[in-house]
Amino acid sequence: MNISSGSSDSDALTRKIPLVIDGATPALGQASQAIKFGDFVFVSGQLPINPKTNKLVGNDISSQTSACLRSLETITDFLGGAVSSIIKVTVYVTAFEDLPAMEKIYKNFFPFQPPARTIVGVSKLPMNARIQLDAILYTPQREKAGPAF
Numbered sequence: 001m002n003i004s005s006g007s008s009d010s011d012a013l014t015r016k017i018p019l020v021i022d023g024a025t026p027a028l029g030q031a032s033q034a035i036k037f038g039d040f041v042f043v044s045g046q047l048p049i050n051p052k053t054n055k056l057v058g059n060d061i062s063s064q065t066s067a068c069l070r071s072l073e074t075i076t077d078f079l080g081g082a083v084s085s086i087i088k089v090t091v092y093v094t095a096f097e098d099l100p101a102m103e104k105i106y107k108n109f110f111p112f113q114p115p116a117r118t119i120v121g122v123s124k125l126p127m128n129a130r131i132q133l134d135a136i137l138y139t140p141q142r143e144k145a146g147p148a149f
Helices: 009-013 061-078 096-109
Strands: 016-019 034-037 040-046 086-093 116-121 131-138
Touching: 040 061, 061 086, 061 096, 061 131, 086 096
Parallel strands: 086 116
Antiparallel strands: 016 034, 034 040, 040 131, 086 131
């Protein structure tokens, strides 16, 4: 991971900080993988890519959905949060008939209080993927630990 440093805490609340997180879908083209701005992280589209090979995972919607969600989980883990810190997801699919199978995987990932969600049908995705997810996370600044007494 890469986070710019050398500024005060108040600067970090009003400045966008690009993040690079190993194990999550790398950014394609002229985009940042994720941007931290204050207490929020805006995650670029997560494709169903194996981060070790940079190749598409499977041809079916279930394996591709799982790969996208695992990438989001890697990002939340790195930021010290949980998937419950994801407040909004946008799902891009190339076939609406894939939604029941996608929903089955999605429900397992978000079993309690799922985030707000929008589903968008698109004609094509990068690498001919069937699905892509982007997300907004809430990651409040934690108080620095002080003396116990």
